[in-house]
Amino acid sequence: MAGPIRVSFEFFPPKTEEMEKNLWEAVARLAPLSPNFVSVTYGAGGSTRERTHSTVRRIVTETALTPAAHLTCVAATRAEIDSVIHSYQDAGVRHIVALRGDPTGGLGDKYAPHPGGYRNAADLVAGIKRIADLEVSVSAYPEKHPDSPSVEADIDMLKAKVDAGASRAMTQFFFENDCYFRYLDRVRARGIDIPIVPGILPVQNFKQMRSFAERCGTSVPRWLAERFDGLDEDVATRKLIAAAVAAEQVLDLVERGVTDFHFYTMNRADLVYAICHLLGLRPVAKQAVAPLASLSHGERVPARSAGG
Ligand SMILES: Cc1cc2nc3c(=O)[nH]c(=O)nc-3n(C[C@H](O)[C@H](O)[C@H](O)COP(=O)(O)OP(=O)(O)OC[C@H]3O[C@@H](n4cnc5c(N)ncnc54)[C@H](O)[C@@H]3O)c2cc1C
Numbered sequence: 551m552a553g554p555i556r557v558s559f560e561f562f563p564p565k566t567e568e569m570e571k572n573l574w575e576a577v578a579r580l581a582p583l584s585p586n587f588v589s590v591t592y593g594a595g596g597s598t599r600e601r602t603h604s605t606v607r608r609i610v611t612e613t614a615l616t617p618a619a620h621l622t623c624v625a626a627t628r629a630e631i632d633s634v635i636h637s638y639q640d641a642g643v644r645h646i647v648a649l650r651g652d653p654t655g656g657l658g659d660k661y662a663p664h665p666g667g668y669r670n671a672a673d674l675v676a677g678i679k680r681i682a683d684l685e686v687s688v689s690a691y692p693e694k695h696p697d698s699p700s701v702e703a704d705i706d707m708l709k710a711k712v713d714a715g716a717s718r719a720m721t722q723f724f725f726e727n728d729c730y731f732r733y734l735d736r737v738r739a740r741g742i743d744i745p746i747v748p749g750i751l752p753v754q755n756f757k758q759m760r761s762f763a764e765r766c767g768t769s770v771p772r773w774l775a776e777r778f779d780g781l782d783e784d785v786a787t788r789k790l791i792a793a794a795v796a797a798e799q800v801l802d803l804v805e806r807g808v809t810d811f812h813f814y815t816m817n818r819a820d821l822v823y824a825i826c827h828l829l830g831l832r833p834v835a836k837q838a839v840a841p842l843a844s845l846s847h848g849e850r851v852p853a854r855s856a857g858g
Pocket of ligand 1: 622671690
């Protein structure tokens with residue numbers, strides 16, 4: 551029998567007062583679902599360094615949530631990155647999501663490591679572990695990272711990150727579950743046994759999602775485009791479709807043995823909250839986090855150790 555469902559939520563640091571309000575409303579709505587952790591992204595080239603830090607610090611001081619701070623290698627020396635790691639440690643943060651990051655010119659430009667910086671994500675994981683025994687999560691790409699010559703090269707990088715001390719990977723978002731399971735088979739065949747947690751993106755805005763997906767190498771299946779077809783001006787129906795699409799995806803993953811999910815919230819709670827409800831999660835004040843057994847979605851086949 552697979553274990554209980556565990557979720558994590560990803561937020562980004564807000565730029566404006568209004569975005570700040572949205573973020574903390576989303577955090578307040580999702581917190582009672584007792585996520586495993588909540589993560590806060592780090593803007594390209596360290597552009598959100600201060601905002602990421604203050605958001606993470608506020609999570610530590612004002613909530614009972616466990617934060618994970620994203621950190622990239624881009625445009626910074628080792629000493630600068632190490633000082634960020636130390637400041638997280640001082641603030642009580644025990645979990646870092648270690649990434650290479652995108653080139654400063656954006657995805658598509660050739661990545662060049664900073665001459666005095668960490669070379670790549672595996673090098674950064676090793677650097678974090680040298681400083682302190684923090685929990686380190688990393689990324690994984692079921693559909694191949696756009697910079698990577700092959701899925702095998704991606705898996706080599708994942709292996710290097712695990713060998714350096716990473717203990718969990720969250721995937722880039724995807725829509726075809728078979729693709730995730732094919733990737734998982736290849737990862738397991740390489741002897742990588744850390745949880746490969748599926749990253750789920752509820753589609754708040756199809757057009758925006760498609761343009762982002764193109765840049766990061768996620769394929770957008772025709773069936774998905776057809777479901778959102780004609781709804782550009784119809785926000786209410788779009789939301790219902792988005793909930794249905796994400797629900798189908800996560801329930802299929804659960805049936806196939808997945809227990810852990812990482813949600814790209816885009817700082818909005820409603821769709822994510824609804825999907826978590828479908829997964830059997832309830833606010834802790836009312837009911838303890840429900841075990842998998844409470845789902846009535848047919849027999850589960852916990853054949854693969856995907857998440858936990
Ligand atoms: C869960 C998750 C969270 C993320 N959070 C953030 C964030 O907070 N901030 C942010 O800026 N970005 C974030 N990203 C995006 C990420 O930074 C980009 O995808 C970046 O391009 C790669 O960094 P990485 O650590 O994911 O990749 P890596 O695992 O380091 O590399 C991915 C693949 O690219 C190949 N590769 C790497 N460098 C080269 C090279 N120079 N030449 C050829 N191949 C290369 C590797 O071999 C590997 O196959 C996130 C992605 C995910 C999946």
